[in-house]
Amino acid sequence: MNFDEILEKLGEFGRYQKIVYFLAVCLPSVSGGAFMVISVFLLGVPDHRCALPALENDTYEIQNEAHRSLVEIYIPNTDPDDETLLYDRCNYFVYTNDTVTNFTKDSKQKTKCSEWVYSDDIHGKTFATKMNIVCEDRFRISLAKSMFFVGVLFGAFGFGNLSDAIGRKKTLCSAAILMMVSSIGLSWASSYVAYVLIRFCMGASYGGTSCGFIIGMEMVGPRKRVYAGIVTNYFFAFGFILLGGIAYVLRDWFWIELCLSIPTVFYLSYWWIIPESPRWLLRRGRQEEAEMILRRAAEVNKVLLPEKLFDEEAQNTPSTVRIWSLFSSKALLTRTLILFFNWMVVSMTYYGLSLNTGNLAGDFYLNFFLTAVMDFPAYTMCLMLMDRWGRKKCHCSAMILGGIACLSTILTTTFGGKDLQWLTTTLAMIGKLGSAAAFAVIYVFSAELYPTVVRNAGMGASSCCARIGGILAPYVADSGVLIGGQFGKAVPLVIIGAASVVAGLMSLKLPETLNTRMPDTIADGIAFGTTEYNKMADVTLSVEPPSKENITSKL
Structure with missing residues (x-):
């Protein structure tokens, strides 16, 4: 029997697989969801202005009439970059006279400040306010946010190669240790450089937890892999909600980070409770260990396996070809470039909208909660419609x-102003729903479009494009802050919207994969979607098992 036939005997998604799936796939997804967008709170920049000179107890909030008078004297009442703000964020007046009781326009000049006071209406304390990353240094916030996604990129490649060499379990535990140390250590980051480096390590550790996804999915039977691949996204979205609830209660970046990082200590127990991947063991020639795990799974699932499990077919590793084979013909080149672009855009859109919460009108925490909740109907619709409408229609x-x-x-920001701010927020939520649904579909769609001999390489390259989109997402989300004003609030959404429409229209050039045999060879890939291919192909719904590059769509 080959391995998929063994899984059919074992139960394609039995009790044992569900336990492993929950521990190795779902729980790390919760942590990953929270850590992926936690910078919304850690690097949040509240309303601020220059601190009043020679006033030790200055606060952003007006304390009394005397305090109000000093603010009016020293702080310009308009910001040159954003007319909607109450104060100039980066400058204050310096007077040439000894006193300010008889000041005139000629006796004062604007000067850039080096100390600030911050509003605590939304955020309590953030790392950005601790380090005063504002005004001319504001670009450093986008850089810090993007470094997490850079870490994911490096972590996925590094830990992915390591998992093939030493095994999925050892690699997962190594990534778990790095996640625990880096996430807890971030709470004590004492400088901007330390913060950026630690966030890079957190991203790398999350990239490494993809080995848990591989362990879980390699134990799932062919007919259950699409379902299992989408269900993990619910837990990723739950991480968003958990983050929002904790941030709402604590309002302090140190305690928010520490509260979410302490549970990662539990992942150390995986060394004792998570099994090694039987597929990996089998390919390494360690049949006895693989059989021991499978028979243990049979006991938990309460099924009987035949005495002889493995034959030569079960140990054969499918032959592969190099990734540049995807560019060997016009059909494959066009299809591959469209998939790469869609992966990049859908990732940029998903994370860009999540990071853009602070630019939306209304209650900050409610908007963040709604952004997270949009994922649940999106994934549910995918589960209901993908096998009815098809992958292409759903994604497009x-x-x-x-x-x-x-x-x-x-339109709502230009012509509606404040009266239609609620509609702007609603439209942004619809955009998040669409991006979440597209993210769930593109993973399955791509896996079914790439020929078997190059599927792993194709999915790895596609995932790389998604991470590039994630790196760009913070810059897109923060572009509105740089522009300022009501129009600035719409800029990130317009960039995201335009890219999404273009990517969606381009996907119309892709062939449908529903109820069609997946291509195996490069020749199949070239002919896929043509009338000749459909005539000779046997209808099947099989899905290839994931490998090191075939990782969760949330990377």
């Missing part, structure tokens, strides 16, 4: 719906 519809919704915000 989600991208275009979300894109048009985001593009429409230019």
